[in-house]
Amino acid sequence: MNHKLYLPLAASIMAFMGVNAQQKKSISTIVLSNASDIELIDKPIIIKRNVIDKAGTAVGFPVLIYKNDTITSQVNDLDGDGKWDELFILDNFAAKEKKIVQLKWVNEAPKFPIRTSVRFGKREAENIPLQPATSESVNAHQVYKALGFQKYQTDGPSWENDKVGFRHYLDGRNAKDVFGKKIPAITPENVGINSAGAVEDNYHQMYDWGRDVFPVGSSAGLGGFALQVDNEITRLGILGADTLNNIEKTNFKIVAEGPVNSVLNYQYNNWKASGNNYQATETTSIWPGMYAYKNTVKIKGLKGNETLLVGLSNINNQNGLKVIEVGKWVCLIQHDNLTYKREWIMGTALILPKKDYLGYIEAPKTGQLTDSYLAKMKIVDNTSVRYYAVAGWELSADKNFKTPQDFTNYVTHLAQQLAVEITVAVK
Structure with missing residues (x-):
C-alpha cells in the first residue's frame, strides 16, 4: 500500500497530470467575476461540460489560462460513464475582481501539486x-x-x-x-x-x-x-x-x-x-x-x-x-x-x-x-x-x-x- 491509489478513469479524473500541453482547438474566452467585497482564497468554481462543450464532442482536456499562467483545475466524471461532466477550478480572487481567461483544448495537460x-x-x-x-x-x-x-x-x-x-x-x-x-x-x-x-x-x-x-x-x-x-x-x-x-x-x-x-x-x-x-x-x-x-x-x-x-x-x-x-x-x-x-x-x-x-x-x-x-x-x-x-x-x-x-x-x-x-x- 505504499503506492498511490488511482481510479480506473485516472486519465479523466486526474485531468491535468500530464506535461507539455499542446493546443487542440480554437481559444474561447471565459469571464470569472467575484462581485463580493471580500478576497477569496482557494475558491472552487465548477463549470459543467455542456457550458464549454455544448455538442459534447470536444477531444482532450480544457485548460484555462490567465495572464500566461495556467489556472489549477481538473475534470470529474461524476456519473461514471467514462466521460467527464465538469471542470473543477481552484483560484484566488481579490474583492470585486474580474478575470478574463482563455480556454484551450489540449492533448496533454500540465501537472499540478496534489492537494x-x-x-x-x-x-x-x-x-x-x-x-x-x-x-x-x-x-x-x-x-x-x-x-x-x-x-x-x-x-x-x-x-x-x-x-x-x-x-x-x-x-x-x-x-x-x-x-x-x-x-x-x-x-x-x-x-x-x-x-x-x-x-x-x-x-x-x-x-x-x-x-x-x-x-x-x-x-x-x-x-x-x-x-x-x-x-x-x-x-x-x-x-x-x-x-x-x-x-x-x-x-x-x-x-x-x-x-x-x-x-x-x-x-x-x-x-x-x-x-x-x-x-x-x-x-x-x-x-x-x-x-x-x-x-x-x-x-x-x-x-x-x-x-x-x-x-x-x-x-x-x-x-x-x-x-x-x-x-x-x-x-x-x-x-x-x-x-x-x-x-x-x-x-x-x-x-x-x-x-x-x-x-x-x-x-x-x-x-x-x-x-x-x-x-x-x-x-x-x-x-x-x-x-x-x-x-x-x-x-x-x-x-x-x-x-x-x-x-x-x-x-x-x-x-x-x-x-x-x-x-x-x-x-
Whole structure:
C-alpha cells in the first residue's frame, strides 16, 4: 500500500497530470467575476461540460489560462460513464475582481501539486492482506461485530486536503472522524495497516504528519447524520457491538480523486427508521485550503414528519455551543480540549444553510446515538441538503486555533467565503 491509489478513469479524473500541453482547438474566452467585497482564497468554481462543450464532442482536456499562467483545475466524471461532466477550478480572487481567461483544448495537460486525496483499502478475510479499492458494497450482516474482524483500512475510507483529514466508519457505524495534520503534505498510503498488509490501529499515536485526534464514541462524529421521525431518533447504521445493520445495503464509491478535488459517494438502501424504509444518498467533497469538507444528503421515501439531524460530537466539550448567523448560513461552533484525553485544544463546527435550519437538540444520554449536538434540518423528499463540517486543531501548521475567538473567526470567515458564488460567462 505504499503506492498511490488511482481510479480506473485516472486519465479523466486526474485531468491535468500530464506535461507539455499542446493546443487542440480554437481559444474561447471565459469571464470569472467575484462581485463580493471580500478576497477569496482557494475558491472552487465548477463549470459543467455542456457550458464549454455544448455538442459534447470536444477531444482532450480544457485548460484555462490567465495572464500566461495556467489556472489549477481538473475534470470529474461524476456519473461514471467514462466521460467527464465538469471542470473543477481552484483560484484566488481579490474583492470585486474580474478575470478574463482563455480556454484551450489540449492533448496533454500540465501537472499540478496534489492537494487532495482519498485512501481506501479492504480485505475479505482476516488472514488476507489488505488491497486498495475504489468501491464497496456492504450488506446488513457484513458489519464489524458479525465478521469478527475489521475489514477496512482506517475502518473505512479517509479523505484529506492540505489542511485536515477525515474518515468514515464504513463498518456499519457511519460516523465521521478527524485526522489532525501538522504538515500540508498528503499523509502516507499505509496509515491504518502494518508491514504485513494487515489492518492495524496505528494512527492514534503521533507521527510527523499528525494523528487521529477526535473521539467519536456513540456519536455520529463530525457531520454524520441521523433521522428524527416525529420524536424518535434513528441513527444511520449501528454501534460497533451490534451484529445487524439497520441499512439493508450500503454502496460506496470514490467518484473523483484529483489534485484539487476528491469526491466520495454512499448509497444507503432501505434504511429502516420508525417502521419506514428510506433511500439515502450522501456525497462528500473536499478541496484545498479549508479545514473542512462539504457534505450533501438526499433522502427518498419521506412521509413529511421527518427531520434530518446533523451530528456534532461533543465528547470532552465543557464550554457549550455557540450559534452564529453569517449571511445565508448558521454556524454551530464548539471549542475546548476536544481531543482524546483532553490533550489538545480543538474546535469543531457545522456550517448549515439558514433556510433549512430548525434549531438544535442534544442527543439522548443513552442509546444508539449519544454524545452529540444534533442540528435539526428541514428536508424535502429527494431534495439535497448541503452543509460543511469544520475541524481546527491547535497543532495545525498554519493556523492558530488555540482560543475560542480564533476558531470562531475562522469559521465565520469561511462561511462568508462559501456564500460567494463566482459568476461564469462564456464568450
